[in-house]
Amino acid sequence: MIRASLLVEVMRQPPRSAALRERDWDVLVRQARRTGLLARLAHALSSQGVHEVPVASRRHLDVAVRLSSVQRQEVRREVALLQHALRPLDVPIVLMKGAAYVMAGSPAAEGRLFSDLDILVPRHRLAEVEALLMARGWATTHLSAYDQRYYREWMHELPPMVHIHRNTVLDVHHNILPQTARDRPDAALLLEASRPIDGEPALRVLAPADLVLHSMSHLFHNDDLGHALRDLSDLDLLLRDRLHDGDFWPALLDRAEQLRLTRPLRYGLRYSHAVLATPIPAHVLRHADRWAPSRPVASCMDALWSRALSPRHASCDDLLSPLARGALWVRAHWLRMPPPLLVRHLATKALRAHPPRQRRTPPAAADR
């Protein structure tokens, strides 16, 4: 089903890198860098005993590993500061994604790069949390009236907050999918099942099944697929971590139904298994297949996701890749909002003066 890229081939079987020539390493490093998987590639190689990396490539792998470990340290510090800031409220802080992997010691923290901190709090405490964060140095962004409304009325999170001194970005969520999304879990269930982190009584993470389901719902509802393969690799590591936990798989299947996330579960299991050879029990895959869309839709999705889950690099794209990414972008929006709202949202975005993605004026290395 999937045309394996060099990166995926090596991630699946690190010893195969022994046969690579210098020009292949050049491509491998580029694919991994574009996907945000350089450090994880380095980890995959060293954990499989592959130490023969040509020196020019080694340099980039080493740097990525260093960056990733510095970022883990920064995440810990940021979490501590956040916890300190919110202490007066006595509100449960559920860490999500990267921060959760780091603080809970998950293997998915290994070789991961971080851009922001994600937390989940009960919706009825959102106003208090935001007010206190603002008093403690976090400022809201996306100041236009439309953006504010977009986040506050329709999304599952506040507009991203940036700390005025440290420039760190914090996303405060009250659910894992937008309020306007078709199938959206009940956030109370997620909070209720969350569990404290060892040694950090004030911090919580989602229950193991919920952690996996969140990772899947995030990936398969996302309109920004630049790091889709990285997200799939997170999922792969989360699933491998539960390989020998007999209770996990039935719990995962039940929970997906309860949280109305059966479709993302089916895609997550299917593509993690197909692309990264995640050892998922056969009966689990079969069970999840009952949640597949109709056969023609399923084949179409395979064609789209096989492209979107390749590294986003010229060496992996075929003629249909841009089309596939475009189609999945439309799909992500379709799942996120009912059609009338969607039309209005896209029209507003299209007519706006400034581009959606803020890009800096030229570097001139100096002007940081």
Add this chain to the structure above:
Amino acid sequence: MIVADLPAARLRERLRAGGLRLRTGPVVSCIRSPLEDVAAGVALHYARHPVVDEGTFADFHVSVERPASLRRWWRPQVVFRFDGDAPFAPLAGDQGFPMLEWGLNWCVSVHCHDYLIVHAAAVARGEHAVVMPAPSGSGKSTLCAALVYGGGWRLMSDELALFDRSSGCLHSLARPVSLKNGSIDALSRFAPSARMGQVVHETVKGSVTHVQPPEDAVSAVDRPAHARWIVMPQYRAGCRAELRPLPRAQAFMRLVGNAFNYHVHAALGFELIADVVSAAQCFEFVYSDLEQACRVFDRLHDSS
């Protein structure tokens, strides 16, 4: 093989097709561009730099091209791409070469974390280097250009001082020196032999041009040096060139403040800068006249 060995047509062919793999000290960049001003800039400024063959690993794959939009034809723009991704907004169509230079600086400063990178000019005589950390607009590039084109110093870099993480040695890039506005005329008066590229007007920094790196800088690019002097330069119109001792603690803070990736190196970064500062003499330097400035640097070198 060096860039000058490639006939003009071959050079342009490489830039248009597979890319020109250019080595500048510890960095190999694969550059693609269909634009004539970029090709002319590369031919002039990198004439003596080694070209490596196609199968060689390149640290960075970059291109400067017209955007795939109407702005390809209508009031043309240029866009810098790092392996397909455009990290910066496009610029006006004639800014291709400056954009390539800025883009390459960016590549080094955000990826080469095997070095502690300080926003500083660095010049050397033999094994001994002067490191001049300063923000944009302080006259660091102008002073650097004067020292290397008329002051008997070897250019290491006008923007990025690379300190090796393990040895603390300073490494050279020997890339073109960028000049802007008044500095352009000041340098052509001071060092008429310096070879400048085309002046591009109305950039974010005003009028800019680049100066070809001197031959000795390129041939000695792999020769590391030790930071013997840390000098914080400041251009001040009409003043006499003067060095004033700077307390080491302040020099330390100035290096940290101008470092691009201090945070990446954690404790090692702290120790590295502390070691560099302890082993160096530290000064503030004000100047206006380039001739005078070069004499002060001569005396600095001879006195220690």
